Amino acid sequence: MATVIIPTPLRKFTNNTAKLDIAAGTVEEALLDLSANYPDLKKHLFDEGGHIRTFLNIFIGEDDIRDLQAGKTPLHDNTVVSIVPAIAGGSTDGYH
Amino acid sequence: MPSHQDIQFSKVELARYNRHIIIPEFGLEAQQKLKAAKVLVIGSGGLGSPVLLYLAAAGVGTIGIVDFDRVDDSNLQRQILFGVESVGQPKVEAARRRLEALNPHIEIKVYDTLINSQNALDLIRDYDAVADGTDNFPTRYLVNDACVLLGKPNVYASIFQFEGQVSVFNYRNADGELGPNYRDLYPTPPPPGLVPSCAEGGVLGVLPGIIGSMQASEVIKVITGVGEPLSGRFFIFDALNFETRTFKIKRRDDNPLNGNNPTIKQLIDYEMFCGMKVVERPVKEITVQELIQWQTLGEKFQLIDVREPHEYEAANIGAELIPLATVVDNAGRFAKDVKVVVHCRSGVRSAKAIRELEDKLGFDNLYNLKGGILAYLEFENKQITI
Numbered sequence: 001m002a003t004v005i006i007p008t009p010l011r012k013f014t015n016n017t018a019k020l021d022i023a024a025g026t027v028e029e030a031l032l033d034l035s036a037n038y039p040d041l042k043k044h045l046f047d048e049g050g051h052i053r054t055f056l057n058i059f060i061g062e063d064d065i066r067d068l069q070a071g072k073t074p075l076h077d078n079t080v081v082s083i084v085p086a087i088a089g090g091s092t093d094g095y096h
Numbered sequence: 097m098p099s100h101q102d103i104q105f106s107k108v109e110l111a112r113y114n115r116h117i118i119i120p121e122f123g124l125e126a127q128q129k130l131k132a133a134k135v136l137v138i139g140s141g142g143l144g145s146p147v148l149l150y151l152a153a154a155g156v157g158t159i160g161i162v163d164f165d166r167v168d169d170s171n172l173q174r175q176i177l178f179g180v181e182s183v184g185q186p187k188v189e190a191a192r193r194r195l196e197a198l199n200p201h202i203e204i205k206v207y208d209t210l211i212n213s214q215n216a217l218d219l220i221r222d223y224d225a226v227a228d229g230t231d232n233f234p235t236r237y238l239v240n241d242a243c244v245l246l247g248k249p250n251v252y253a254s255i256f257q258f259e260g261q262v263s264v265f266n267y268r269n270a271d272g273e274l275g276p277n278y279r280d281l282y283p284t285p286p287p288p289g290l291v292p293s294c295a296e297g298g299v300l301g302v303l304p305g306i307i308g309s310m311q312a313s314e315v316i317k318v319i320t321g322v323g324e325p326l327s328g329r330f331f332i333f334d335a336l337n338f339e340t341r342t343f344k345i346k347r348r349d350d351n352p353l354n355g356n357n358p359t360i361k362q363l364i365d366y367e368m369f370c371g372m373k374v375v376e377r378p379v380k381e382i383t384v385q386e387l388i389q390w391q392t393l394g395e396k397f398q399l400i401d402v403r404e405p406h407e408y409e410a411a412n413i414g415a416e417l418i419p420l421a422t423v424v425d426n427a428g429r430f431a432k433d434v435k436v437v438v439h440c441r442s443g444v445r446s447a448k449a450i451r452e453l454e455d456k457l458g459f460d461n462l463y464n465l466k467g468g469i470l471a472y473l474e475f476e477n478k479q480i481t482i
Contacts, residue, residue, distance in 0.1 A: 087256040088232050
């Protein structure tokens with residue numbers, strides 16, 4: 001089972017669960033599995049074309065999956081998958 | 097810029113910086129580099145406060161501050177530069193006073209202005225390094241791009257609720273190798289509304305203190321060359337479970353600024369880039385006065401609050417609670433035969449809710465409460481005090 005770490009902004013879609021153990025073969029399968037269990041999470045993980053969103057960074061251990069095999073990166077037992085979205089700070093709109 | 101070796105210190109300064117100078121890896125030379133350095137801090141809020149306080153205390157010779165904002169009561173929970181006496185004043189002026197009182201041996205330059213594509217290059221050009229403590233995506237990309245175009249290191253930090261991020265972008269190491277920048281890490285911004293901001297989601301007051309202090313530490317390392325700056329690495333901290341993680345990040349061939357085929361050669365329209373300029377279709381509105389009139393006249397209508405449960409608990413005006421993210425799923429709870437007034441804190445989320453219900457389910461009886469519960473409570477208070 002790989003462990004997926006859910007970032008603070010997305011925890012409201014996972015009943016405030018910060019870590020989930022998921023049995024999946026690849027990163028993409030793990031994210032699809034998450035989306036199936038928490039449907040509200042899906043639009044935050046995948047765009048309309050079904051691609052992993054580009055303002056999300058996904059790391060396996062210390063490494064960016066874009067430096068590995070992207071969504072097809074295999075997961076092993078005890079792999080730690082970190083989802084790290086872009087966060088900007090306090091403002092709700094535009095420059096201010 | 098004069099060489100740092102020419103920098104002299106008075107006896108008073110030597111005494112002040114003694115605890116730096118006696119660190120073997122730091123010494124007088126690093127202190128001279130600090131005094132010779134010019135650092136621009138963009139944003140003097142939650143992150144900017146500790147960054148500015150520590151850089152001023154550490155003896156950075158010239159510190160620039162860019163902020164257009166005024167100090168507000170709601171800032172004081174985390175923006176430790178400011179006190180009650182500063183409320184209502186320009187942040188840069190209040191910050192200048194605080195920093196000059198802290199260290200009279202440095203120069204503080206203030207820019208009471210909004211950084212934008214027209215002025216960013218001129219603001220940043222004369223500085224050696226930038227600390228980005230801004231609060232929105234357009235400015236994050238603007239500051240990043242301006243730093244890359246000008247070849248300046250950009251010490252980045254960002255916070256949300258209990259979580260913080262830190263990295264050093266566009267840093268050229270002693271071997272001349274250039275590190276990644278923000279666009280290597282996040283090629284595109286999230287569409288507006290998908291990622292909540294601190295204004296909606298909140299932030300633990302001490303978090304910018306922790307993360308901003310790390311940012312200040314990285315600025316000092318970048319300037320002095322002491323240690324290994326957080327370049328090519330991306331640090332995140334979760335205060336809730338006290339977990340820290342540091343990831344490796346790399347430059348990307350497809351970076352539009354400095355990849356293999358750069359397409360961005362000057363600053364662009366960042367609000368457009370971040371999708372902020374989409375003109376939202378207006379929704380029907382009613383004012384607080386009209387709402388109260390409806391209530392007084394006994395007019396039939398339904399009142400719905402689309403804020404989060406914790407906000408509702410803190411203060412509500414007797415509406416039914418249906419948080420924004422759940423309105424479509426709960427569309428059946430919205431009346432179709434009478435007028436429905438939808439409100440949130442200030443009117444932004446309720447307008448989104450109305451547009452979604454109109455677009456997806458064809459509602460035409462929804463009215464946005466102008467100014468939200470804030471306007472309602474303000475109106476009531478006025479009534480009470482009159």
